[in-house]
Amino acid sequence: MFGSSPEIVQVAVxxxxxxxxxxxxxxxxxxxxxxxxxxAHKSQLEEVSKREKKYRDLFENSVAGIITFSYKxxxxxxxxxxxxxxxxxxxxxxxxAMVNALPQSTFHLVREPLLLQRRIDNLELPTxxxxxxxxxxxxxxxxxxxxxxxQGIVVDIxxxxxxxxxxxxxxxxxxxxxxxxxxxxxKGNVNYWNSxxxxxxxxxxxxxxxxxxxxxxxxxxxxxxxxxSMEDIEHFHEWTGEHVLRCKDGKEILVExxxxxxERTIGGDQRIMIVDxxxxxxxxxxxxxxxxxxxxxxxxxxxxxxxxxxxxLAPVSVSxxxxxxxxxxxYSLKVLKAVEEPIQNxxxxxxxxxxxxxxxxxxxxxxxxxxxxxxxLESEKRETKGNVIVKQQLEGQKWSVLxxxxxxxxxxxxxxxxxxEAMHDGGTLTVKACDLKSDAALVEGNPNAERGPYVVTTVSxxxxxxxxxxxxxxxxxxxxxxxxxxxxxxxxxxxxGIVTSHKGYITVESNLGKGTTFKVYLxxxxxxxxxxLKGTS
Amino acid sequence: MIPVVAxxxxxxxxxxxxxxxxxxxxxxKSMKVLAILLxxxxxxxxxxxxxxxxxxxxxxxxxxxxxxxxxxxxIVFVTSSRLKGxxxxxxxxxxxxxxxxxxxxxFFDDTNRMNSLxxxxxxxxxxxxxxxVLWSQLRDERLPMTEQPLFWVASGVILYAVSTxxxxxxxxxxxxxxxxxxxxxxxxxxxxxxVANIFYVKGMLxxxxxxx
Numbered sequence: 001m002f003g004s005s006p007e008i009v010q011v012a013v014x015x016x017x018x019x020x021x022x023x024x025x026x027x028x029x030x031x032x033x034x035x036x037x038x039x040a041h042k043s044q045l046e047e048v049s050k051r052e053k054k055y056r057d058l059f060e061n062s063v064a065g066i067i068t069f070s071y072k073x074x075x076x077x078x079x080x081x082x083x084x085x086x087x088x089x090x091x092x093x094x095x096x097a098m099v100n101a102l103p104q105s106t107f108h109l110v111r112e113p114l115l116l117q118r119r120i121d122n123l124e125l126p127t128x129x130x131x132x133x134x135x136x137x138x139x140x141x142x143x144x145x146x147x148x149x150x151q152g153i154v155v156d157i158x159x160x161x162x163x164x165x166x167x168x169x170x171x172x173x174x175x176x177x178x179x180x181x182x183x184x185x186x187k188g189n190v191n192y193w194n195s196x197x198x199x200x201x202x203x204x205x206x207x208x209x210x211x212x213x214x215x216x217x218x219x220x221x222x223x224x225x226x227x228x229s230m231e232d233i234e235h236f237h238e239w240t241g242e243h244v245l246r247c248k249d250g251k252e253i254l255v256e257x258x259x260x261x262x263e264r265t266i267g268g269d270q271r272i273m274i275v276d277x278x279x280x281x282x283x284x285x286x287x288x289x290x291x292x293x294x295x296x297x298x299x300x301x302x303x304x305x306x307x308x309x310x311x312x313l314a315p316v317s318v319s320x321x322x323x324x325x326x327x328x329x330x331y332s333l334k335v336l337k338a339v340e341e342p343i344q345n346x347x348x349x350x351x352x353x354x355x356x357x358x359x360x361x362x363x364x365x366x367x368x369x370x371x372x373x374x375x376x377l378e379s380e381k382r383e384t385k386g387n388v389i390v391k392q393q394l395e396g397q398k399w400s401v402l403x404x405x406x407x408x409x410x411x412x413x414x415x416x417x418x419x420x421e422a423m424h425d426g427g428t429l430t431v432k433a434c435d436l437k438s439d440a441a442l443v444e445g446n447p448n449a450e451r452g453p454y455v456v457t458t459v460s461x462x463x464x465x466x467x468x469x470x471x472x473x474x475x476x477x478x479x480x481x482x483x484x485x486x487x488x489x490x491x492x493x494x495x496x497g498i499v500t501s502h503k504g505y506i507t508v509e510s511n512l513g514k515g516t517t518f519k520v521y522l523x524x525x526x527x528x529x530x531x532x533l534k535g536t537s
Numbered sequence: 538m539i540p541v542v543a544x545x546x547x548x549x550x551x552x553x554x555x556x557x558x559x560x561x562x563x564x565x566k567s568m569k570v571l572a573i574l575l576x577x578x579x580x581x582x583x584x585x586x587x588x589x590x591x592x593x594x595x596x597x598x599x600x601x602x603x604x605x606x607x608x609x610x611x612i613v614f615v616t617s618s619r620l621k622g623x624x625x626x627x628x629x630x631x632x633x634x635x636x637x638x639x640x641x642x643x644f645f646d647d648t649n650r651m652n653s654l655x656x657x658x659x660x661x662x663x664x665x666x667x668x669x670v671l672w673s674q675l676r677d678e679r680l681p682m683t684e685q686p687l688f689w690v691a692s693g694v695i696l697y698a699v700s701t702x703x704x705x706x707x708x709x710x711x712x713x714x715x716x717x718x719x720x721x722x723x724x725x726x727x728x729x730x731x732v733a734n735i736f737y738v739k740g741m742l743x744x745x746x747x748x749x
Contacts, residue, residue: 008710012722015703020729023699027671027692034675034682 065154071114071141072148074099074107086137086156088129098130110139114150118143124157136161180255180276183262185269188212188230200255200278202248217245229259233272237261242279253280281444287472292448295475295496302477302493306353313346352490353477364402366525369455370394370433372405376412377431380420387426397433399524401455407498408522414491415459415518422463422516430460435524448505453524460517466510474508495520540720546727547582549734554579556738567617568686568744574609575737577602597648603659604638607631610663610694614670617687623673627666634662651712656705660698667694686740693736700729 059066065083069076076096089095106125113120119142129135141152171194174181180197184190189212193205203216218226222244232239239259244252255276262271320340327333373394381390401408412431419429436442436456443449466474466481473479475496480489499506504522557564557572564572581602588595611631618624641655670691674682682688704711704722711719 006714006718008707009714009718009722012704012707012711013725016700016722016725019699019703020696020725023695026668027695030671030675031682031688037675038681 065137065156067152067154068144069099069150069152070148071111071143071150077149083154086129086154087135088131088133094130102127110141114141114143120152124161134158178277180278181273182276183271183273184213185271188214188226191271197276200247200253200276201245216248218243219246222246229257233259233261243276245276253278254283255279285444285446288446291472291475294472295493298476298493299497299500302353306350309346310350310354313343313350317343317347349490352494363404365405366400367403367405367408368397369401369408369457369522370397372408373412373431373433373457376409376416380413380416388420388423389426389428391428391430393430393432393434397435397455399435399453399455399526401502401522401524403502403522404498408502411495411498411520412457412459414495415520418491419459419461419463419516419518422461422465424463427462427515428460430458432456432458432460434458435526436521438521446505446507448500449521450523453526454504454521455524457520457522458517459520460515462515465512465514465516466508467512471508471510475506540724540727542724542727542731546730546734547586549731550575550579550582553734553738556741560741560744564741564744567613568741570609570613570616571690571737571741574606574613575734577605577609581605594649596651600642600648600652600655603655604635607634607638607659607662607666611666613690614666614687617690618670618673619677620673623669626669630662630666630669634659651708653706653708656708657702660702660705663694664698664702667691667698671695684743686744689736689740689743693733693740696736697729697733701726 059080062080062082065086066078066080067076067083068078076092076099079092079095084090084092084095087095087098089098106127109123109125110120113123119140121140123139125137125139127135127137135156136158138155138157139152141150143149144151175195177194177196178199180200181192181194182190182197183192189210190208193203193208195205198204201217208216214223214226225241225243229239229241229243237260239257241257243255243257245255246252256279258275260273262273317340320336320343323336324333327336374392377390377392416429416431423429434456436454438449438451438454440451443451470479470481474492476489477493478489479493496506499520499522502522504520506521507519508516509519510516554572554575557575561569561572581598585595585598588598608631611627611634615624615627615631618627637658638655641652645654668691670687674685674688674691677685704726707722708719711722
């Protein structure tokens with residue numbers, strides 16, 4: 001029917017079918033395009049969703065607290081678990097209540113930099129947890145948009161703050177200690193220098209930090225000691241010993257040094273902590289004390305021997321006197337005389353030894369030391385050679401001492417004679433006497449000294465001096481450096497014995513080639529108006 | 538003798554109107570308008586039949602129904618469209634058609650003949666609106682296209698409009714050739730009307746139910 005239809009019908013049907021096909025094509029293309037777009041969009045959505053999940057996971061699982069808030073009214077929009085944990089809150093509402101209770105000063109601290117710089121970096125804020133515990137937080141934030149919303153990160157730094165506080169306390173403690181405490185690295189550069197070190201060595205912390213110790217503390221022989229100590233510390237991680245170090249003012253001091261390596265958890269490079277105690281004065285005192293102890297022992301020993309010798313010599317001496325009256329022949333008297341002389345020398349020797357060993361107490365009277373010294377110098381003037389110049393400064397001495405004039409005269413005579421003998425080629429003998437009230441410093445420097453008034457007599461020469469190895473032994477009996485010239489080695493031991501028996505003490509300082517100074521400290525009576533005796537006259 | 542396809546077409550109209558009525562409460566705004574359109578189309582078909590059985594000319598019914606059909610479809614598309622520019626274009630198209638229709642009614646209408654020109658114009662406007670809607674649907678990636686009611690409605694409109702535009706344009710000529718020839722061509726109109734009704738029903742069925 002359709003084939004035999006007029007052309008117009010065929011055209012109408014054909015056109016309709018054609019347009020229908022086109023419409024179908026259009027619809028199919030639309031569906032196909034939509035599916036492709038939708039698939040792409042779905043893929044994008046999935047990607048966005050994945051990314052969102054990733055960031056959400058990061059947000060929720062972050063150790064740092066993350067918060068979104070309004071810096072206008074402090075409303076919290078979002079917060080993660082970490083921030084709730086930091087503040088000890090159970091929910092965001094809890095956290096909001098805590099934030100609302102914060103003081104206005106805290107809000108100012110946060111708002112001002114946010115408004116000025118649009119961000120806050122590492123602001124340390126003190127606050128409290130919900131249960132009232134102290135809490136320190138490190139807060140960073142930035143403005144997220146123009147509606148007053150900001151995003152912040154909160155890190156709990158309470159433990160770090162406590163550690164810092166502990167370090168500060170320990171540092172203060174280290175500064176309080178008198179010992180020099182400092183830390184060096186493996187190359188010897190200073191990393192820490194406490195105030196004790198500043199006081200001990202005179203170098204300020206700012207002057208030495210970063211500098212090697214060998215630049216300013218060690219020099220000469222001590223440099224070798226430093227290198228040796230560094231080698232030891234490398235192997236044994238600890239070292240203890242003594243070093244002679246140079247201070248800023250050039251003075252050398254003896255220190256007891258304790259070195260220990262510090263294990264470092266960060267950085268790797270080894271550190272060495274050094275604790276130095278200045279033992280210069282202590283060592284001097286020890287030497288003085290040992291010398292005194294030695295002298296004391298020698299005194300006891302020699303006094304015992306002398307006492308026995310005296311007992312032996314006394315009957316011999318008495319017998320000689322008795323025999324002198326009985327024997328009349330010349331030969332016998334000649335023999336007696338030959339025996340008497342060495343016996344008298346022996347008795348004299350024994351007396352001297354007893355004097356050193358405090359065996360002789362003597363009489364005690366009020367004396368003026370300056371007068372005794374003058375008398376000694378007058379008598380000795382005849383003996384001294386012409387090339388020795390004698391200087392005396394005795395005018396200022398006013399106080400009296402309680403003592404035996406003969407013994408004290410012997411003391412000063414021995415010292416003056418020794419001084420003159422030390423100056424073979426001439427020199428200057430200086431004798432001074434003065435009154436002195438000993439203070440704490442003087443007492444600390446000498447174990448025999450006590451606080452109170454002293455008359456100090458100084459005998460100085462410009463002779464050859466005493467070698468360092470001999471200076472500890474000069475007060476020992478029979479120790480002499482003048483064996484060739486017939487010295488007995490009892491002079492200074494007798495001086496020491498007499499001075500000690502007068503409750504005084506004697507010090508010696510000597511520089512080889514420059515001279516020696518003896519100082520005799522005798523306890524004084526400060527009543528100067530009515531001295532019982534002036535000198536021995 | 539009315540062809541069987543015409544009976545099926547009437548049946549499809551009744552079924553689609555019935556589905557519209559049945560699901561009316563759960564339909565969204567645009568689908569409700571579509572349901573109304575389907576009911577009105579059903580009524581219009583009934584009236585046309587009634588007029589034909591009484592051997593009276595019923596062309597004027599088609600003329601009046603065109604403005605209703607285009608306007609309601611325009612409302613369906615405007616209320617469904619999410620793009621502002623698209624809505625504006627649809628409204629402009631609807632208004633232009635209304636003006637053209639009114640001018641035709643005032644100046645050129647001849648109720649004794651089928652208004653083939655306005656039939657073509659109305660199909661052209663419907664086609665344009667549906668094509669526009671279908672194109673805009675490409676950008677809506679929330680759902681697959683086949684799950685969107687508007688896709689089915691627009692596809693139904695396009696298929697119906699493009700397949701009948703030529704026949705409507707030549708309808709008066711075809712009628713003059715005699716009823717058998719007219720029916721040959723008009724089969725396409727009935728078939729595509731059935732397809733369009735099926736598409737409308739599908740559109741209403743895949744519409745997301747409005748919560749009560």
